[in-house]
Amino acid sequence: MRQPRPSRRLVVAGLLACLAGTAVAGWSQPVATSGGGGAQSAPRRIISLVPALTEMLFAIGAGPQVAAVSSYDTYPAEAATRPRVGALLDPDVERVLSLTPDLVAIYGSQSDLRRQLERAAIPVYEYRHAALPDILLTIRDLGRVTGHAAGAEAVAAGIERDLAAVRARVGTRAPLRTLLVFGREPNALRNIYASGGLGFLHDMLVAAGGVNVFADLKQQSVQATTELLLARAPDVILEVREGPAYSSAQVRQAVADWSRLASVPAVKNGRVHVVSGAGLVVPGPRVAGAVARLARALHPGAFTP
Amino acid sequence: MTTGVRRRMWTVLPLCAAGAVAAIVIAPTVGSTSISLTRAFDTSIPWADNVDAQIFFVARLPRVLAAAVVGATLAASGVVLQALLRNPLATPFTLGVSAGAALGAMIVIAAGLDVGALGVSTVPMASFAGSMGATAIVYWLARSQRRGLSTNVLLLAGVTLNAFFSALIMFVQYLADFTQSFRTLRWLMGDLDVGSYGPLVAAAPFVLLSFAVFAVLPRTLNLLTLGSDVAAARGVDVARAERLAFVSASLATGAAVSLAGPIGFIGIVVPHLVRLLVGADHRVVLPASAFFGAAFLIGCDLVSRTALAPLELPVGIVTAMIGGPFFLWQLVRHS
């Protein structure tokens, strides 16, 4: 009885396929994480789990290469059209892998996700949230990694220019001891969270011409108790509300909540301000605009033509 | 010759009351900022300029009073529930009241809702509503028995509701924005910084009503702990007594949790300590626990606002750090 033997042609084809496979794999060597050497080719399918990085990618011109974004991405409008793959606490690994990215931007703390991506030989860009100067460094670094160095430089330089403009206007003003509040209970002065002496909110405040009343507390957020507020007696209170802009009635209500602390100079002199809107607390390309808004609230006189 | 309980009532209770009053008077004078008491009480200085007075009367005094109210309430509710459930390990939170309060608070914090009304701000309003909702559910479940409140069903219903609400709470936190998630967690650790007398006034009617009921319960509680048959045979309307005990303890706990969040360990450590010192008669234990609870929480709050000055340690952590080792010690002693 004759046995069918594998044809020699099939064997050769198989070997060639294996060789081709290794060649292709060799071409997509993992790009080093932030700080590594140059990529051999710019990534063409980028997934970003970090809203700040998403904004940066679109700003530097890498928008067309962005294949998917995080669940919280709303800016720019174009980012909202991309598929969503979760965020810090709940990254959808299957979705990420199924979209075949060649670069995934993740949080530094997402070590599980990072391991899974490395196993799949997908390059990873790690993001660690820090202070204001880091924003500019990250923009430039992203430009290098994605092949949009020129676009990145333009964006970063633009931010530096705008920040310098603000500095010029407010630099000569007397520094105001400011309390920067980024969260509290609605219509009550409880559970107040303010910026401590570290972190990018603090840096924004300094860039806007303010002195943080909690500058000596070396942490990013401080839960301010009534006693602490009365003791520190800020000259200005800035409430930053990320989200939809406040109506004037809402602003009035928010300001009125502080009237209880009658001895605080900010309350006595009517220097409690609410700065509301989108993009105020995102450490990304819109930071200069945010700083400008804070500066206007702090030093209104410096902005009248 | 007077009976033992009469003697104890006349010696122990005034002592405990004096302790509570002393705590209320002394605590506002101590804090993370040094203030001048003479300046604080100097009426010639205009209010808006008198920082010392503001720190004393706006920051500290409402806080100390809140600690007194919450401490007394949680301790007394603990005593009542332990008698009702015939179990010295029961706490004011065993029957789901604080889980309901937590769910109410979480939802409004996470969703950024604003449901304040009648001078009561959003989170306390929502947490009180949640606590009453949980109480109503547990009561309804336990009442389906014909014979008044079945304490077994009460316990099961409470424990089940706790588990269910905890799952809902985790779900809400999962859906919430990251920063709101932290704020909800922070609420769970307890916060006595009420910053004004408004919240105290809002909680007052419920607390006073509950304490009015507590005032007539003690001897009945003694009898209830012997068993419902014996209590009934001695003339106690067991169903009515159990209803009163459950509703008043739940109302008081709901008000306390809405004021300052769920501060744990007071409802179990204080009654336990008091019983070790004065015996088990509820006519002494209930009022003594209320006074002792007030003083205890004032003390814990003092630690919470001075230990890491100028920052604050959540008071629930302080009570846990004292309560946990206390119970371990008790366990070791009795084993």
Place this chain on the structure above:
Amino acid sequence: MLCATDLSFAYDARQPVLAGVSLEVRAGALVGVLGPNGSGKTTLLRLLAGIRRPTSGTVTLDGRPLHAYSRRALAARMAVVPQETHLAFDYSVMEMVLMGRHPHLGVFEVEGPADLAVARDALAATSVAHLENRDFATLSGGEKQRVVIAAALAQATDVLLLDEPTSSLDLGAQLDIAQLLVDLNTTRGVTVVVSTHDLALASGICRELVLLRQGRVQAAGATAEVLTADQVRALYDVDADVHVHPVTGHLSVVPLRRAAR
């Protein structure tokens, strides 16, 4: 004095615990309710004490139905000693006994010297006066039972209902309780109703018996007439020898073997 007419009771509709139970307890009687486990003795006692209301039928005390009395009034007439007392909290013996004074005290009234005297008297009657300041939890089973009886005595009632008072006690303690009940009945004139499945207790101290089987009265009357070998066989499915004991003079029931079916 205490009269039950055609009592029925069911905790849930499918399983009646008692059906058509009638009995009469005269003042000064010492009645035993005898029956195997699950015959409804505890439920019957609860109905007699007024702790539960029967599904149908009535219980009257001195001719008036129990629900016509206020709880306090009823508690001042009848006291109950439960089968077991498990305490969640550490009361002292004196505190336990003083709690029996509840029906006689106003809402905010604290026990006074008169109440203390009654309590001491009750402790003396049950021979546990020396344990006055001890913690209840530290006592032996027999001592605990005597304290509980003292508490019921402090309630100063005409009627004492006891649910299986000797089932968890050792022989010596059983004898003590039995003697105590007889003394209470004869010297203090307390009407005693005892539920038990212990034939020795029933025949030893009860002058009248009610035999309860599966929620129905099998027989009722004077002990000598009711406690026969046939009745024992019907009640327990056990062949027994029933005779007057030469030493005690009471009926003695000696089980022989399982009854042939």
